Amino acid sequence: MNLFSSINDVLEYVGENGYEDAHRAEALDVQEILNHFEFIFVLHLMSKLLGITHDLSQVLQKKDQDIVNAMNLVKVAKTRLQVMRKKGWKVLLTEVTKFCKTNEIDVLDMEDECVVRGRGRRKIEKIKNLHHYRVELFYSVIDMQTQELNHRFNEVNTDLLLCMTCFDHRDSFSTFDSEKLLRLAKYYPSEFSEVTLYELESQLDNFIFDVRTDERFSKVSGITGLAQNMVSTRKHENFPLVYLLIKLSLLLPVATASVERAFSAMKLVKTSLRNRMGDQLLNDCLVPYIEKDVFVNVTNEAIMQRFQKMKSRRGVL
Known part of the structure; x- marks a missing residue:
């Protein structure tokens, strides 16, 4: 998206100065598509979806696959998609609107009648832009991605359970x-x-x-x-x-049980009131929470003595 304006300038130049009529016409057609609200909306939507599934895709493409982490990344991706489905519509629409205004692209009114590019008004059911972009695009794409992740997770999980029971x-x-x-x-x-x-x-x-x-x-x-x-x-x-x-x-x-425990504990430790907690502090809080059987034997006196023996972070003036 950072290259959008540069690409637009190149297409405009080719459309005006191309050697052949066909090249000029093609460049102008592509430029018209790029400067349409629907293209910008889909561009931002796919950018967010690919960002959510990027880490999972990288893990699945590795030669040496970590099954446990891959399965948990599937869960993470599914959870983030559900959060995006519930709370991401307004955020996405705001970003698309801001991008369109910056690049001088017409912003559609969500309450206006939707006109699908390439089809006449009489050939389709009359719907509002809000329904088209929110239901037919935003919800539909997220649901398709979630369904694919569910299929992937169930397929791998079934294979593992089936294979492991062979030794029972x-x-x-x-x-x-x-x-x-x-x-x-x-x-x-x-x-x-x-x-x-x-x-x-x-x-x-x-x-x-x-x-x-x-x-x-x-x-x-x-x-x-x-x-x-x-x-x-x-x-x-x-x-x-x-x-x-x-x-x-x-x-x-x-390994699966350990990771499951860590994810469950993370939801309880890192709440909405602690959303700015850093990785180190989160790790320090999770370890005693997860390993309760070990830390229950550590007395408060031992903890106080440990902190008292620590050097002060501030120098003496």
Whole structure:
């Protein structure tokens, strides 16, 4: 948007001084579109939406994906979209209006009848500009983005739950194939490259056949028990990739629960009255709140002594 005026000047120059009629006409058409209220509105709307989903997009494009953080970034994006849907209309409209006035673009009256570019008045139902821009554009685009994020989150969450339950009981070894576990491994490309995935596929088949016939695994229940039995029988040495996948499965729910607790605590600690709280102070407040079991044993006397021993920040005059 910072380049808008420069682009406008270039299009105006080409429209007046272009070598060919076709180029001049095309430049003037593009300039007319750029200087229309609807284009400016969509430009600002997409800028805000892309700003909300930018961090999530960057994480999803990384070769080594952090599943836990990616899933939480989906939640963050969904929450921000809902906040924008409820409270962002007036803010957006104000920014668009200010931008139009700065660049000498006609500002539409939201109470006037809407005229969609390229279609006559009689071919469409008569609606006000407010309905077109707020409902048909603002709400619709946000809802589509939210729906896509919901689909993405549910898809990843379903894959992870499906794959992790494969290790729960010995009976399940006879009912699932290695494809389900390979889907989980693909979320860790730094540990499982394309070549390693082929090796893991073969190793999984051997592992499943092995534990089906080994009585030492007859009473195994859950991923933890499976990991312990693999170490005690030294099968983790024979099937290192399978063991690595099991360890990652054990870490995932712990990491997810920790992040969930942090987000829940953040909502209680950083309230609307504390919206200017810095990262360091927020972190200092969250740690004792989340780790209550540890800090409950710290006495007030110990805290006072700790502060008394701290050096004064102000120098003595």
